[in-house]
Amino acid sequence: MATQRSVVCPENEGLAMFLFEKWDEMAKKDTYTDRLDATLSKAYRNLCDHKEPICDLKGASKIKGIGNWTLKLLKEYFKSDEEAYASSQEASDPTAKKRRGSGRYLPQKGSAPYAILITLYRLTQNEKEFMLKQELIDAAEASGLSRMPIG
Numbered sequence: 001m002a003t004q005r006s007v008v009c010p011e012n013e014g015l016a017m018f019l020f021e022k023w024d025e026m027a028k029k030d031t032y033t034d035r036l037d038a039t040l041s042k043a044y045r046n047l048c049d050h051k052e053p054i055c056d057l058k059g060a061s062k063i064k065g066i067g068n069w070t071l072k073l074l075k076e077y078f079k080s081d082e083e084a085y086a087s088s089q090e091a092s093d094p095t096a097k098k099r100r101g102s103g104r105y106l107p108q109k110g111s112a113p114y115a116i117l118i119t120l121y122r123l124t125q126n127e128k129e130f131m132l133k134q135e136l137i138d139a140a141e142a143s144g145l146s147r148m149p150i151g
Contacts, residue, residue, distance in 0.1 A: 018077040019047060023040040046063050110147045111147070111148075
């Protein structure tokens with residue numbers, strides 16, 4: 001295993017250090033092979049020599065020597081980076097909108113799905129258990145709940 005190299009782009013310092021530590025960690029395992037060493041060596045060397053900052057996995061994938069397997073290793077680095085960014089964003093902006101969970105389905109009034117849903121509801125109230133597709137479409141159109149023709 002080689003020693004640490006200097007990084008050309010200072011923004012890539014953390015990523016290079018992360019990859020170097022992963023490389024060192026894997027070198028201590030019994031399953032470590034020469035091929036694995038060559039893969040990580042090339043990825044680390046090219047990462048250190050890269051002149052532009054790498055901000056995400058897409059940017060890392062463009063570096064020669066970093067393939068799918070290496071990207072899986074680097075995913076851990078970018079995941080922790082995104083979590084830190086998200087927590088700092090939440091702390092800095094308390095009025096930020098939070099994503100709502102998935103709610104129940106409510107079709108827009110006057111639409112074909114609305115007419116079908118209301119027709120189905122009315123038919124279940126009248127204790128009708130079975131209806132063919134075309135019968136349901138005809139009943140929904142006859143109800144006048146849809147602005148457009150159904151079908």
